[in-house]
Amino acid sequence: MNPGLAEGLRSSGRVFVVAVAGDSGSGKTTLSWGIRRLLGEDLVSTFSMDDYHSLDREERRVRGITPLNPEANRLDLLAHHLGALRRGEEIDKPVYDHTDGTIKGPVPFRSAPVLIIEGLHPFFTPELRREIDLSIFVDPSRSVKRRWKIKRDCIDRNYDREAVKREILEREADYKIYVDVQKIYAEAVVKIEESRLPAPLMAETPKEMYSVRLIQEVMEADRSEVELKVDLSAIYRDAEEEFSIAYQRDDYYGKRVSVLTIDGELHISMIAGLEEKLCRIMGSETPICDRSAGGVVTSTGMVQILLCWRLLEKLERHLSRSGLSGGDDDAEVEEGV
Numbered sequence: 001m002n003p004g005l006a007e008g009l010r011s012s013g014r015v016f017v018v019a020v021a022g023d024s025g026s027g028k029t030t031l032s033w034g035i036r037r038l039l040g041e042d043l044v045s046t047f048s049m050d051d052y053h054s055l056d057r058e059e060r061r062v063r064g065i066t067p068l069n070p071e072a073n074r075l076d077l078l079a080h081h082l083g084a085l086r087r088g089e090e091i092d093k094p095v096y097d098h099t100d101g102t103i104k105g106p107v108p109f110r111s112a113p114v115l116i117i118e119g120l121h122p123f124f125t126p127e128l129r130r131e132i133d134l135s136i137f138v139d140p141s142r143s144v145k146r147r148w149k150i151k152r153d154c155i156d157r158n159y160d161r162e163a164v165k166r167e168i169l170e171r172e173a174d175y176k177i178y179v180d181v182q183k184i185y186a187e188a189v190v191k192i193e194e195s196r197l198p199a200p201l202m203a204e205t206p207k208e209m210y211s212v213r214l215i216q217e218v219m220e221a222d223r224s225e226v227e228l229k230v231d232l233s234a235i236y237r238d239a240e241e242e243f244s245i246a247y248q249r250d251d252y253y254g255k256r257v258s259v260l261t262i263d264g265e266l267h268i269s270m271i272a273g274l275e276e277k278l279c280r281i282m283g284s285e286t287p288i289c290d291r292s293a294g295g296v297v298t299s300t301g302m303v304q305i306l307l308c309w310r311l312l313e314k315l316e317r318h319l320s321r322s323g324l325s326g327g328d329d330d331a332e333v334e335e336g337v
Contacts, residue, residue, distance in 0.1 A: 049119020
């Protein structure tokens with residue numbers, strides 16, 4: 001990482017909090033993974049808001065309540081803990097064990113300079129919203145979310161498939177009432193739907209491709225030296241599959257926003273320069289995007305890059321408020337998609 005920026009974060013004495021909200025199995029961890037790769041593991045701590053359940057799995061079953069209901073969570077304790085962590089203090093954090101659905105702990109926890117929290121209710125109360133520096137809401141369509149949740153719970157957590165399906169239906173009303181509404185407080189909303197592009201005719205196994213819409217609150221800022229440059233010549237030189245990119249300005253719940261929609265896969269050469277510049281500013285040697293897909297970057301990978309771009313500007317402001325600006329002049333990044 002850029003020594004100046006890294007040292008500035010470590011010396012600020014304060015923790016920068018990124019909150020990623022969304023339903024269970026909605027892709028929160030996948031989205032925040034790019035941020036962790038950009039910053040480096042030594043500068044990032046993370047935990048799930050599941051640790052702040054107030055009822056264990058059996059207690060929820062007996063009471064007939066889902067974890068999406070705020071009453072099943074200790075949101076006041078979380079707000080208190082976030083305030084302490086932002087001041088650089090250590091907390092005694094509870095732990096939720098997904099293997100048996102019990103609440104354990106507490107355990108001592110002190111955050112690295114950047115803290116990423118993922119969960120159902122990070123923006124639910126004014127107290128929580130005051131403790132968050134960058135707020136992201138992940139909003140996949142019902143069909144996408146259903147497929148992802150079944151895959152995660154059945155394969156990664158070894159849950160019974162039919163039980164997972166029942167839970168999805170049982171949780172749907174609470175999601176709409178308690179979780180979905182929180183996207184009005186997010187600086188960035190990531191909407192994920194099935195791709196509208198035709199599947200490649202010669203593909204033996206259809207790829208999972210998505211249309212991703214990134215809705216970002218417009219930030220009033222000076223023009224930055226870090227510009228978004230996409231190599232359009234790569235369309236003719238390297239692109240083998242169809243893709244689409246669309247941009248517009250709009251109003252979203254009373255906020256002026258930019259809306260960028262990306263469908264399909266882009267050849268990595270089209271965005272390599274932007275990714276390399278972001279990594280150079282942060283001093284990272286690891287690409288933001290997953291390279292397992294070969295020579296392409298997926299629509300979700302592109303959104304990871306754009307959110308990292310926004311993060312750099314927020315971090316610069318964070319350090320400026322602390323009087324510890326840590327980068328070169330061109331390290332300040334503008335939102336301006």
